[in-house]
Amino acid sequence: MRVLLTGGSGFIGSHIALLLLENGYDVLILDSFINSSSNVIKRIKIYLDSKDIKYKLETINGDIRDKKLLDSIFINSINENKPINIVIHLAGLKSVAESLIKPLNYWDVNVLGSLNLLLTMKEYECYSIVFSSSATIYGLCESLPIREDHKISPVNTYGKTKVAIENMLYDLYKSNKNLWKIISLRYFNPVGAHPSSMIGEDPIGIPNNLFPFLTQVAIGRQRMLQIYGDDWETNDGSGVRDYIHINDLAEGHLASLEYLNSKDSCLEFINLGSGHGYSVFQIIKQFEISTGCKIPFSIQSRRDGDIAKCYADISKAKRLLDWTPKRSLEQICLDGWNWQVNNPNGYS
Ligand SMILES: NC(=O)c1ccc[n+]([C@@H]2O[C@H](COP(=O)([O-])OP(=O)(O)OC[C@H]3O[C@@H](n4cnc5c(N)ncnc54)[C@H](O)[C@@H]3O)[C@@H](O)[C@H]2O)c1
Numbered sequence: 107m108r109v110l111l112t113g114g115s116g117f118i119g120s121h122i123a124l125l126l127l128e129n130g131y132d133v134l135i136l137d138s139f140i141n142s143s144s145n146v147i148k149r150i151k152i153y154l155d156s157k158d159i160k161y162k163l164e165t166i167n168g169d170i171r172d173k174k175l176l177d178s179i180f181i182n183s184i185n186e187n188k189p190i191n192i193v194i195h196l197a198g199l200k201s202v203a204e205s206l207i208k209p210l211n212y213w214d215v216n217v218l219g220s221l222n223l224l225l226t227m228k229e230y231e232c233y234s235i236v237f238s239s240s241a242t243i244y245g246l247c248e249s250l251p252i253r254e255d256h257k258i259s260p261v262n263t264y265g266k267t268k269v270a271i272e273n274m275l276y277d278l279y280k281s282n283k284n285l286w287k288i289i290s291l292r293y294f295n296p297v298g299a300h301p302s303s304m305i306g307e308d309p310i311g312i313p314n315n316l317f318p319f320l321t322q323v324a325i326g327r328q329r330m331l332q333i334y335g336d337d338w339e340t341n342d343g344s345g346v347r348d349y350i351h352i353n354d355l356a357e358g359h360l361a362s363l364e365y366l367n368s369k370d371s372c373l374e375f376i377n378l379g380s381g382h383g384y385s386v387f388q389i390i391k392q393f394e395i396s397t398g399c400k401i402p403f404s405i406q407s408r409r410d411g412d413i414a415k416c417y418a419d420i421s422k423a424k425r426l427l428d429w430t431p432k433r434s435l436e437q438i439c440l441d442g443w444n445w446q447v448n449n450p451n452g453y454s
Pocket residue numbers: 112113114115116117118119136137138139140141142168169170171195196197198199200215219238239240241293294295296
């Protein structure tokens with residue numbers, strides 16, 4: 107089984123790549139390295155070699171918007187008698203804040219890039235895809251836990267591009283219901299790191315998300331954690347989110363591949379989260395208990411577009427994919443912390 111993994115050098119992609127390789131999949135990573143380091147690939151290889159695992163991994167440095175490159179990838183795969191069976195599509199831009207400042211970049215990379223990929227897949231008769239969508243598409247949360255049939259109403263450009271891609275996938279499936287096998291996974295907040303500390307999250311610049319910010323404060327790379335609002339309607343006033351261990355998320359992809367293999371055709375939109383909501387203060391407390399680090403923080407005013415609570419109903423993933431998240435919040439804190447301690451400057 108050969109998998110084309112776009113964005114495979116990024117935070118999520120690298121953990122999926124490692125898991126697929128450990129499970130005997132042949133993996134072809136396509137990444138422009140615009141938001142990741144080529145050291146990721148080296149680390150994956152070192153880890154697999156250290157475990158004496160034989161693997162098939164190829165990496166191409168390129169952009170999903172480059173149609174000629176995509177054509178050549180699919181043609182070469184066919185000519186070499188190792189056609190691409192499934193695509194896991196993660197490549198894209200992911201910062202909510204940046205998407206509001208540079209909206210056209212997001213429409214270009216995320217939407218046109220995905221269109222390009224789907225056009226190429228159709229041309230070379232590769233009809234199976236797992237797509238990285240996001241809980242951002244639900245926008246203001248009207249009911250909890252959030253089910254997949256919750257209203258779709260994104261409040262930022264990033265979320266709108268994810269909805270546009272989901273719509274594209276929907277139309278494609280409807281155009282020939284016997285042909286396409288499609289799963290769109292709506293991630294909540296993937297955090298933590300591989301327990302080996304060989305791969306983890308290494309954001310460029312100041313982290314946008316709570317967890318990498320927290321670990322960078324703990325290691326002394328950032329002075330203080332900023333908490334946006336302590337007057338939300340939650341138990342302790344801080345925002346509540348659904349944090350899922352990155353390896354649980356990666357296993358959700360493995361389960362998705364197995365599901366697609368068992369089907370003649372399908373289209374499913376599936377939440378991947380832990381199913382639990384934790385407040386920012388709860389995360390800080392657990393992190394301090396698990397690691398012994400003290401986290402200084404300051405309270406800032408709420409950010410535009412933020413909401414009080416958001417966590418997933420994951421019953422559909424359990425039912426369809428036979429998948430359940432296994433790792434605790436403590437494990438998340440420990441693995442995230444170990445990654446940071448062993449790699450204080452990330453991959454550089
Ligand atoms: N991390 C999250 O919290 C989160 C939540 C929901 C959804 N997602 C989605 O999951 C996917 C992966 O997220 P991540 O956290 O690993 O992000 P990431 O930035 O670490 O990984 C994305 C990868 O895509 C590559 N890339 C970007 N533009 C490209 C292009 N035009 N052509 C080829 N490669 C390109 C980047 O270099 C990077 O390696 C993204 O689509 C993101 O929107 C992430």
